Amino acid sequence: MQSRILTCMIAIALLGALAAPVGLAAQTNYNVVELGELGGTAGSANGINNRGWITGADNLAGDATSVATLWVHGSTISLGTLDGGPNSAVAWPVKNNHGVIVGISELPDADPLGENFSCWPFFAAAVPTGHICKGFRWQNGTMTALPPFPGGYSSYATGVNNRGQIVGWAENGVHDPTCDPAFQILQFRAAIWEPNGEMRELPPLPGDSTSAATAINDRGQVVGISGDCGIAVGSVSAKHAVLWEHGVPIDLGNIGGDSWNTPTAINNHGTIVGFANTLPGTARTYEAFIWTKARGMKSLGKIPGDLRSTANGINEEGDKIVGLSRGGPYLFRAVLWQNRKLTDMNSLTVPGSPFLLLAGDIDSEGHIVGEAFHPDTLEAPAYVATPTDDDDDDDRAPAIRETPKGNLPDTVRRQIERRLGFASELIP
Numbered sequence: 001m002q003s004r005i006l007t008c009m010i011a012i013a014l015l016g017a018l019a020a021p022v023g024l025a026a027q028t029n030y031n032v033v034e035l036g037e038l039g040g041t042a043g044s045a046n047g048i049n050n051r052g053w054i055t056g057a058d059n060l061a062g063d064a065t066s067v068a069t070l071w072v073h074g075s076t077i078s079l080g081t082l083d084g085g086p087n088s089a090v091a092w093p094v095k096n097n098h099g100v101i102v103g104i105s106e107l108p109d110a111d112p113l114g115e116n117f118s119c120w121p122f123f124a125a126a127v128p129t130g131h132i133c134k135g136f137r138w139q140n141g142t143m144t145a146l147p148p149f150p151g152g153y154s155s156y157a158t159g160v161n162n163r164g165q166i167v168g169w170a171e172n173g174v175h176d177p178t179c180d181p182a183f184q185i186l187q188f189r190a191a192i193w194e195p196n197g198e199m200r201e202l203p204p205l206p207g208d209s210t211s212a213a214t215a216i217n218d219r220g221q222v223v224g225i226s227g228d229c230g231i232a233v234g235s236v237s238a239k240h241a242v243l244w245e246h247g248v249p250i251d252l253g254n255i256g257g258d259s260w261n262t263p264t265a266i267n268n269h270g271t272i273v274g275f276a277n278t279l280p281g282t283a284r285t286y287e288a289f290i291w292t293k294a295r296g297m298k299s300l301g302k303i304p305g306d307l308r309s310t311a312n313g314i315n316e317e318g319d320k321i322v323g324l325s326r327g328g329p330y331l332f333r334a335v336l337w338q339n340r341k342l343t344d345m346n347s348l349t350v351p352g353s354p355f356l357l358l359a360g361d362i363d364s365e366g367h368i369v370g371e372a373f374h375p376d377t378l379e380a381p382a383y384v385a386t387p388t389d390d391d392d393d394d395d396r397a398p399a400i401r402e403t404p405k406g407n408l409p410d411t412v413r414r415q416i417e418r419r420l421g422f423a424s425e426l427i428p
Contacts, residue, residue, distance in 0.1 A: 028348065028366070028387045028388065029348055029349070029350055029387070029388045030345070030348050030349050030350065030353075030368070030385040030386060030387055030388065031349075031350055031353075031385065031386045031388055032349050032350070032353040032354065032356070032372065032383050032384075032385050033383060033384050033385075033386070034354070034372065034381045034382070034383055035054065035071045035076065035381060035382040035383060035384060036071065036074075036075070036076030037058055037059075037076065037381060038058040038059070038060055038067060038069065038076060038078055039059070039060050039061035039062075040058060040059025040060050040061055040062065040063045040066070040124070041059065041063055041377075041378070041379045041380065042058075042059045042063060042124070042371070042379065042380040042381070042412050043056060043057060043058030043059060043066075043069065043371065043380070043381055043382040044056045044057060044058075044358070044360060044370065044371040044382055044416075045071065045360055045361075045369035045370055045371070045382040045383065045384065046090055046091055046092060046093060046312075046360040046361060046369070046370075047090060047092065047093035047094040047095070047313075047360065047361045047369070048093075048361050048362070048363045048367055048368075048369045048384070049094065049095050049096060049097050049363065050095075050097050050363055050364050050365075051097050052072065052073075052363075052367070053070060053071075053072050053101075054070070054071040054072065054369050054382070054384060055068070055069065055070055055071075055090040055094050055101055055103075056068075056069055056071075056089070056090055056091075056360065056369070056382055057069055057088070057089035057090060057091065057103075057122070057123075057124075058076070058078075058382065059124045060124075063124055064124060064125055065086050065087050065123065065124050065125070066087055066088070066089055066123050066124035067079065067080065067081065067087070067088050067089075068080070068081075068088040068089050068090045068101075068103045068104075068105065068136075068138070069090070069382075070090075070101065071382065071384075079101065079103070079138050079143060080143055081105045081106065081143075082105040082106070082107055082134060082136055082143060082145050083107050083108055084108055085105055085106035085107045085108050085131065085133075086106050086108070086129070086131065087105070087106045087119075087123040087124065087129070087131075088103060088104060088105035088106065088136070089103055089104055089105075089119075089122045089123060090102070090103035091103060091104060091122040091158070092158040092159055092214060092215065092264070093159065093215070093264075093265055093312070093313050093360065093361040094159060094160060095159070095160075095161065095162075095217075096160045096161060096162055096164070097162055098162060098164070099139050099140065100137065100138070100139050100160050100164060100166075101137075101138040101139070101160075102135060102136065102137055102138070102146075102157040102158070102159065102160045102166050102168075103135070103136055103138070103157060104119045104122065104133055104134070104135055104136065104156055104157060105133065105134060105136050105143070105145075106119060106123075106129060106131040106132070106133045107131060107132045107133070107134065108131070109131065109132050110130050110131060110132070111130055111131065111132050111153055111154070112153065113153070113185045113186065114130065114185075115130075115153070115154070115183065115184055115185055115186065116128035116129065116130060116183045116184070116231075117132070117133050117153075117154040117156070117171070117184065117232060118133070118154075118156050118169070118188075118212075118232045118233055119131075119133035119154070119156060120133075121233055126414045126417075128183070132153050132154055133154045133155075133156070134146060134147075134148070134154060134155045134156075135155040135156050135157025135166070135168045135170070135193075136157060137157070137160075137166060137193075146166065146168070146170075146191075146193050146199075147170070147199065148170040148171045148172070149170050149171065149172035149173070149189065149191070149199070149201065150172065150173060151171075151172050151173015151174070151186070152170055152171025152172045152173060152186055152188070153171055153186070154170070154171050155168060155169070155170035155171065155191065156168045156169050156170070156212070157193075158213065158214050158215060159213075159214065159215040159216050160216070161216045161217060161218045161220070162218050163195070163218060163220070164194075164195035165192055165193070165194060165195065165216055165220065166192065166193040166216075167190070167191065167192050167193075167202075167213035167214070167215070167216045167222050167224070168190075168191055168193075168212070168213055169188045169189060169190050169191055169210075169211065169212035169213060169224075170188060170189065170191045170199075171186040171187065171188050172186065172187055172188070172189060173186065174186065174187040175187075176209055176210065176229045178209045178210070178228035178229040178230070178236075179229035179230065179231075179232070180229070180230055180231045182231075183230075183231035183232060183233075184229055184230070184231055184232040187209060187210055187229060188210050188211075188212065188229070188232060189201045189202070189203065189204070189210065189211050189212075190202035190203075190204075190211040190212050190213035190222070190224050190244070191213065192213065192216070192222065200247070202222060202224070202244045202247060202249070203247075203249060204226040204227070204242075204249065205226040205240050205242060205249050205251055208226045208227050208228070208239060208240065209227075209228055209229055210226070210227060210228065210229045210232075210237055211224060211225065211226045211227075211242070211249070212224050212225050212237065213244070214262065214263055214264055214265075214274075215263065215264065215265050215266050216266070217266045217267060217268045217270070218268050219268060219270070221243060221244070221245060221266055221270055222243070222244040222266075223241070223242065223243050223244075223252075223263035223265075223266045223272050223274075224241075224242055224244070224263060225237060225238040225239075225240065225241060225242065225261065225262055225263070226239065226240040226242045226249060226251075227239030227240060227259070234259075234260055234262065235259050235260060235282050236259055236282060238259060238260050238261050238262045239258055239259055239261065240252070240254075240261055241253070241254070241261040241262065241263050241272075241274065241276060241291070241297070242263075243263075243266075243272065252272065252291050252296075252297055253291075253296050253297045254276055254277070254297060255276050255277075255278055255287065255289055255297055255298070255299045256277065256278045256279055256280070257276055257277020257278055257279055257280055257281070257285065257286065258277065258280045258281070259277050259280075259281065259282045260275065260276060260277040260282075260284060260285075260286045261274075261276040261277065262274045262275055262276065262286075263291070264310070264311060264312050264313070265311075265312065265313050265314050265361075266314075267314050267315070267316050267318060268316060269316070269318055270292070270293060271290065271291070271292050271314060271318040272290070272291040272292075273288065273289065273290050273291070273300075273311035273312075273313070273314045273321050273323075274288070274289055274291075274310070274311055275287065275288050275289060275308070275309065275310040275311060275323075276289050276297065276299075278299065284307075284308060285308065286308050286309075286310070287299045287300065287301060287302050287308060287309050288300040288301070288302070288309040288310050288311035288321070288323050288337070289311065290311065290314075290321065290337075290340070300321065300337050300340065300342065301342055302325045302326075302327070302342075303325040303327070303333065303335065303342065303344060305327060306325045306326055306327030306333075307326050307327030308325075308326050308327065309323060309324065309325040309326065309335065310323045310324055310326075311323040311337070312324070312358070312359065312360050312361060313359070313360060313361035313362045314362070315362045315363070315364060315366070316364050317364075319338065319339050320336065320337070320338050320362055320366065321336070321337040321340075321362075322334070322335070322336055322337075322345075322359035322360070322361065322362045322368050322370070323335055323337075323358070323359055324357070324358040324359065324416075325342075325344070331357070331413060332357040332358055332413075332416055333345070333346060333356070333357070334346070334356035334357060334358050334359040334368075334370050335359065336348070336359065336368070345359060345368070345385070349385065350388070353372075354372035354373060354374050354381075354383070355372060355373045355374075355375065356370060356371075356372050356373075356383065356385070357370065357371045357372060357373050357380065357412075357416060358370045358371050358416060359385075365387075366386075366387045367384055367385065367386055367387075368384070368385040369382065369383065369384050369385070370382070370383060370385075371383070371416065373412065378409050378412075380409075380412045
């Protein structure tokens with residue numbers, strides 16, 4: 001599918017309309033451009049920096065494997081894999097503006113302990129593979145593995161700031177009794193890899209066994225999770241949302257739950273967004289949240305009638321947040337919080353746009369990236385949405401758009417559910 005501005009109306013021959021619009025605040029329309037593919041039918045743009053570099057993952061032919069991908073200057077560039085492993089991805093927003101990209105890649109080797117580390121939910125098939133997986137650093141065409149702690153096999157890289165500091169998590173040699181041995185055996189801890197090659201641990205909160213870092217800003221503030229080992233993906237491993245300042249973890253609080261408390265992004269003003277459970281227990285009752293030092297953690301809500309929502313990216317000013325809302329027959333909808341007012345992005349796109357399933361990140365100029373869907377072809381390409389200059393309709397009510405309802409292929413549905421670390425099982 002060639003990159004293009006979509007101006008032809010897509011006929012969606014399915015009944016039903018979106019839920020009532022959320023708020024009537026002034027909004028900007030968006031032109032949507034599909035991003036080039038690497039041979040498969042699905043891909044997701046998960047990050048955009050202020051140079052216009054878009055990063056994520058795209059499926060290869062057959063949709064059984066995916067590869068970390070850079071979209072820049074109209075080109076679609078495969079970043080490859082470590083040592084020829086089967087899968088790789090840039091799964092979280094990467095904000096470095098100096099040509100450094102970080103992500104995850106499987107190795108060809110099977111894990112000696114039979115583990116299924118944190119990486120597998122973020123690849124095309126979204127099923128456990130049993131491979132060793134390592135975080136990577138990519139620059140100028142070269143992909144370099146990021147080591148685990150001594151005694152561990154796997155690592156995971158999520159973000160890198162403009163100082164070149166990389167964060168994520170990595171196994172150590174401790175056999176952790178809080179792990180579910182069907183998936184994970186070794187303990188993992190949040191990690192920061194310095195530009196000089198030094199690797200440091202960011203400890204969990206007192207009483208927790210594991211930690212993982214999900215994002216870092218240019219001030220060196222790191223956010224992530226602290227909890228039990230579990231299956232090394234969300235749930236009990238995210239008992240607490242944390243902020244590390246000078247290496248010391250600070251509990252960010254919650255919005256009623258004791259699991260799935262997961263920061264996803266932090267801007268340079270220290271504003272944090274993510275998703276968190278609203279009720280105790282491991283059932284997925286989470287909603288998008290925003291955290292500020294002055295106000296603590298507050299829910300951003302979800303589209304009325306939906307099951308849950310996530311916030312995935314925030315701009316530097318802190319007035320625009322992007323993510324998705326999930327539930328009912330509508331499956332997934334990319335959403336925008338502008339000044340904390342929630343809007344389905346499909347009510348803001350120009351006629352002829354594909355259906356926007358999720359929004360993964362936003363840059364300083366308001367460009368939004370994510371994954372779209374064509375109900376006619378069942379393809380789910382990555383996209384970039386650019387604000388238009390037309391402000392004449394700022395006070396209009398968002399348009400009602402038809403939705404594909406239950407027609408989303410299970411492969412795409414599974415990838416989105418698991419790419420964001422929601423769970424190992426597929427549930428409604």
